[in-house]
Amino acid sequence: MLAYGPTGLGSRGGRLARALDLHEYQGKELFRRHGIPVSEGRLALDPEDARAAADALGYPVVVKAQVLTGGRGKAGGIKLAESGDEVEARAREILGMDIRGHVVSKLWIERASDIAREYYLSLTFDRSAKKPLFMFTTQGGMEIEEVAATSPDALVRLHVDPLEGCHPWHARRLVYEGGVTDPGEQKQIAAVVQKLYDAFVGAEAMLCEINPLIVTPEGEVRALDSKFTVDDNALFRHPDIAELRDVSAADPLEALAREKGVTYVKLDGEVGVLGNGAGLTMATVDVVTFAGGRPANFCDLGGGGDAQGVVEALEVITRDPQVRAIFFNIFGGITRCDEVARGILQAVAQMGLELPIVVRLDGTNAEEGRRILGDAALPNLSTEATMLDGARRAVELAV
Amino acid sequence: MAILVDSGTRLVVQGLTGSEGRFHGLRNRSHGTNVVAGVTPGKGGQDVDGIPVFDSVAAAVRETDANTAMVFVPAPFAADAMYEAVGAGVRTVVCITEGVPAHEMLRLHAFVEDRDVSIVGPNCPGALSPGKANVGIIPAEIFREGSVGLVSRSGTLTYQIGHELTQLGLGCSTIVGIGGDPVVGSSFIDILRLFEADEQTEQVIMVGEIGGDEEEKAAAFIEAEMSKPVVGYIAGYAAPPGKTMGHAGAIISGSAGTATAKKEALEARGIRVGKTPTEAAQIVAEIVGG
Numbered sequence: 001m002l003a004y005g006p007t008g009l010g011s012r013g014g015r016l017a018r019a020l021d022l023h024e025y026q027g028k029e030l031f032r033r034h035g036i037p038v039s040e041g042r043l044a045l046d047p048e049d050a051r052a053a054a055d056a057l058g059y060p061v062v063v064k065a066q067v068l069t070g071g072r073g074k075a076g077g078i079k080l081a082e083s084g085d086e087v088e089a090r091a092r093e094i095l096g097m098d099i100r101g102h103v104v105s106k107l108w109i110e111r112a113s114d115i116a117r118e119y120y121l122s123l124t125f126d127r128s129a130k131k132p133l134f135m136f137t138t139q140g141g142m143e144i145e146e147v148a149a150t151s152p153d154a155l156v157r158l159h160v161d162p163l164e165g166c167h168p169w170h171a172r173r174l175v176y177e178g179g180v181t182d183p184g185e186q187k188q189i190a191a192v193v194q195k196l197y198d199a200f201v202g203a204e205a206m207l208c209e210i211n212p213l214i215v216t217p218e219g220e221v222r223a224l225d226s227k228f229t230v231d232d233n234a235l236f237r238h239p240d241i242a243e244l245r246d247v248s249a250a251d252p253l254e255a256l257a258r259e260k261g262v263t264y265v266k267l268d269g270e271v272g273v274l275g276n277g278a279g280l281t282m283a284t285v286d287v288v289t290f291a292g293g294r295p296a297n298f299c300d301l302g303g304g305g306d307a308q309g310v311v312e313a314l315e316v317i318t319r320d321p322q323v324r325a326i327f328f329n330i331f332g333g334i335t336r337c338d339e340v341a342r343g344i345l346q347a348v349a350q351m352g353l354e355l356p357i358v359v360r361l362d363g364t365n366a367e368e369g370r371r372i373l374g375d376a377a378l379p380n381l382s383t384e385a386t387m388l389d390g391a392r393r394a395v396e397l398a399v
Numbered sequence: 400m401a402i403l404v405d406s407g408t409r410l411v412v413q414g415l416t417g418s419e420g421r422f423h424g425l426r427n428r429s430h431g432t433n434v435v436a437g438v439t440p441g442k443g444g445q446d447v448d449g450i451p452v453f454d455s456v457a458a459a460v461r462e463t464d465a466n467t468a469m470v471f472v473p474a475p476f477a478a479d480a481m482y483e484a485v486g487a488g489v490r491t492v493v494c495i496t497e498g499v500p501a502h503e504m505l506r507l508h509a510f511v512e513d514r515d516v517s518i519v520g521p522n523c524p525g526a527l528s529p530g531k532a533n534v535g536i537i538p539a540e541i542f543r544e545g546s547v548g549l550v551s552r553s554g555t556l557t558y559q560i561g562h563e564l565t566q567l568g569l570g571c572s573t574i575v576g577i578g579g580d581p582v583v584g585s586s587f588i589d590i591l592r593l594f595e596a597d598e599q600t601e602q603v604i605m606v607g608e609i610g611g612d613e614e615e616k617a618a619a620f621i622e623a624e625m626s627k628p629v630v631g632y633i634a635g636y637a638a639p640p641g642k643t644m645g646h647a648g649a650i651i652s653g654s655a656g657t658a659t660a661k662k663e664a665l666e667a668r669g670i671r672v673g674k675t676p677t678e679a680a681q682i683v684a685e686i687v688g689g
Contacts, residue, residue: 125501127581127611130508162505204502206581234500236475278579279553279608282634286658287675289637333524333538333558363558364538387559388677 019206020230023066025108026244027208027226034199036192036210037222041110050091051084053109059083060112063090067102068246075099080112105248113224118212119178120144121192122227123200125207131159132200134193136174140212166197188221189213203241204234253297253319260312262299269294270398272323272355274313276301276335284329287387293395296323301335310343311350318353327394328359329387330369337361337369345376356397357381360390401528401573402548402593402600403491403517404432404467408532411436411459411489413480414471415447423471423495423536424450430533435463456480456487467491469525469534474498477521478507485516493534494520494584504582511584518584524554524576537561537574545570547683548594548627550587551606552579552613556634556676560606563680569687572599579608587617595625602628604683609635610656615664622668628686631665631672632679633658 022030028038042053043066054061065077072078077099081087087109097104118140126133137155139147148155156177160166171190180186192213200208209227216222235242247255257264263278267285271293275281281300288295297320299313317323330340344359357380361369370383384390410427414420415437425448428434436459437447443454453459456468468484470477470492477496484492499521511518519526525535530544536554541561549564549571551557557576564571575590577583587605594600603625607614614633621629636658662672673679 125505125581128586128613128616130505130582132505161509162502163509201502204500206501231501233474233498234502237500275555277553277555279551279556279606279634280559282553282608282638283556283559283676285638286634286636290674295637331555331559331562333541333555334536335555362562363541386677388675 019232020235020241020245021068022226022228022230022241022244023068023106023108023246024064024226025066025106027228028223030199030203030228030241031210031223031226034195034202036195036199037220038226039110039113039222039224041108044091044107044109045105046095047088047091050107050109051087054081054087055084057109057111061087062110062112063087063094064108064110065094065097065099065104066106066108067099067104069100069102072099077104113214113222114217115212115214115224116217117215119180119189119215120147120211121174121189121196121213122207122209122211123196123205124209126159129159131162132197134158134160134170134174136178136193138178138180140214144211160197165201166194168194170194170197182219184219185215185221192221192223203228203238204231205229206231253316256319257299257316260316262301262309262313262316264297264299264316266297266320267295268322269296270322270324271394272296272317272320272326273298273329274301274317274326275299275329276331280329280331284327284387284391287391288327288395291388291391291395293391293398296320301330307339307343307346310340311347314344314347314353315351318351318355323355325356325358325394325398327390328357329390330359330361330363332361332363332366332369335363336365337363338365338372341369341372344373344381345378348378348381354380356394358390358394358397359383360385360387400597400599401531402590402597403519403526403528403573403575404532404534405528406433406531408467408491408534409433409435409463409465410467410469410532410534411438411456411463411465411484412450412469412471413438413456413484415439415450415452416442416445417471420471421447424469427469427533427535430539431530432532432534435459436465456483456489460487460489465489467534468493470494470496470521472496474500478503481507481518482510485511485514490515491517492519492584493523493525494518495523495525495535496520497522499580501581504580504584508582508584517589519575520578520584522580523578523583524557526573526575528573529571535576537576541565542574543570545572546599546601546687547571548597548600548603549574549606550590550594550603551576552608553606553634556606556608560604560632560676560680563676564604564683567680567684569680569684572597581611587613588620591617591620591625591629595627600627602630602683602686604630604632604679606679607631607633607661609633609638609658609661612656614661618665618668618670621670629670630679630682630686631662631670632676633661633665633672636674
């Protein structure tokens with residue numbers, strides 16, 4: 001399973017929110033619109049819903065957890081059901097299940113498929129080549145990372161020049177080099193290749209993955225799963241896709257942060273980390289870790305960081321009950337340290353914050369910022385001169 | 400002589416009449432950059448604090464001999480602005496705008512690939528050659544003029560490292576923020592190549608972060624083609640691994656994309672890596688001090 005999503009681009013502070021991962025059922029709907037064959041299915045939110053969907057589709061069906069993470073099958077989130085009672089029972093088991101921290105609240109009920117062969121097809125961004133990259137293998141049905149590692153020759157890779165677009169020769173080359181021999185299959189897979197490119201460009205996707213791409217005993221080719229990740233930056237011209245964002249699937253604090261325009265990532269320790277800019281925030285998380293601490297979360301104020309932004313970011317990180325101390329690491333460029341200092345004081349006053357706060361300010365107007373904080377003389381607020389000293393102090397206070 | 404921007408830079412600011420464009424355009428001018436023109440379609444004939452505004456980049460180039468463009472237009476129009484600048488004969492285009500769709504950048508990159516043009520960004524802080532020219536939003540006050548070339552994927556982290564260098568008495572030839580978007584114009588290697596050829600630059604510090612495999616590719620380039628010492632820094636050692644859904648980047652590149660993997664890839668090529676910005680700057684100081 002591949003991804004390149006918010007997540008895949010990953011864990012990169014301000015860059016976390018750059019892509020929108022779609023659920024399987026949403027990706028399949030986009031596939032269907034572009035003419036890629038998928039099985040008929042319906043969405044269900046409770047066991048009764050699931051039974052009604054299955055009754056309408058006809059048995060057997062597959063009950064599939066809709067969560068934005070991989071490993072659903074291994075976690076028991078995908079089950080076959082032969083009857084209405086069985087569908088209800090499976091739905092009951094899967095709904096509410098925690099799969100890698102994602103709680104299942106939606107099910108996709110789909111007509112079960114007979115599978116003769118399983119292939120793999122994806123189209124993604126190759127950041128280095130700066131071109132879309134197709135990957136295809138007839139060795140589907142196993143982890144694609146494993147295919148890449150154990151039999152790299154079986155994984156066919158083909159770049160597409162974005163100015164040229166995807167032509168029939170691209171599809172032919174993938175199919176022939178992948179070793180598909182049956183003419184009927186060749187033709188159908190070649191069609192899927194071109195339609196996948198259309199879907200990728202049409203939705204301005206970062207990743208479109210079909211794993212597995214199956215062949216039925218009757219020789220029909222069909223997409224049995226979808227991983228579809230769309231570029232956040234392009235959503236302004238794809239309102240129909242933008243509204244597919246599943247707000248409930250995100251961590252509630254991450255959703256709150258998104259609403260407030262700051263980037264927030266939940267971790268598992270005790271030190272709340274606030275920085276400005278993705279790189280500096282990440283470096284701050286590193287330094288806290290090197291100082292022997294465990295970051296509880298981190299929040300990137302972004303390039304701006306006015307007083308109101310600081311208040312909102314503090315609101316987000318202090319809602320996490322694990323936070324025992326806060327480390328503010330600000331390097332003022334465009335951000336002015338005096339503004340940040342005022343924001344901190346305003347937030348502490350407004351929220352009645354009693355948690356220890358360590359502040360390190362440097363760069364534009366840093367002296368004035370430190371003076372403002374010094375004059376306020378708050379018992380729970382201290383300043384440190386360097387990033388390393390600030391991290392050490394915050395870690396001590398969090399114990 | 401520095402790279403990308405210097406005393407020969409004649410800058411046209413696309414979007415000079417907008418609030419951000421105006422603020423930073425004038426700020427760049429106050430740091431000695433020769434800002435010769437602005438472009439805002441429909442506002443030709445106006446001026447911004449004495450800087451003439453034109454309707455098109457072509458007109459700005461014709462009238463003012465602009466050779467460098469800074470793009471400050473909103474994201475939906477930024478790719479158009481970059482094509483326009485390239486089409487008008489501008490050879491260095493710095494795009495500060497954040498949020499440019501990645502597919503636009505794919506096509507733009509394919510378009511400029513065989514042209515002798517440098518695109519920096521988008522979503523980057525720009526390029527600063529202390530004492531010569533500043534094109535972008537890097538706070539010039541933090542840096543001193545000197546011999547260290549600095550190239551970075553991150554904005555504020557660049558400032559942090561610049562600050563550390565300044566504290567150690569070191570100056571920079573040019574500071575380039577290449578931006579952290581999935582598809583950017585100039586890569587680490589493009590900038591490293593310029594630093595290698597630049598007379599003023601004697602050492603280089605490369606500031607990377609997790610994700611992708613640009614740092615790994617740069618490491619191979621440094622070993623094979625650079626005579627100047629390069630020091631690395633990578634942010635994100637403690638980044639949460641569970642946040643990734645999969646490994647597309649890893650399959651494409653054969654690298655895990657983690658900070659540790661990048662550090663090891665650099666060190667395997669004989670490149671020293673600092674684990675914190677402070678340590679990275681100290682290594683540069685050691686090299687400079689011999």
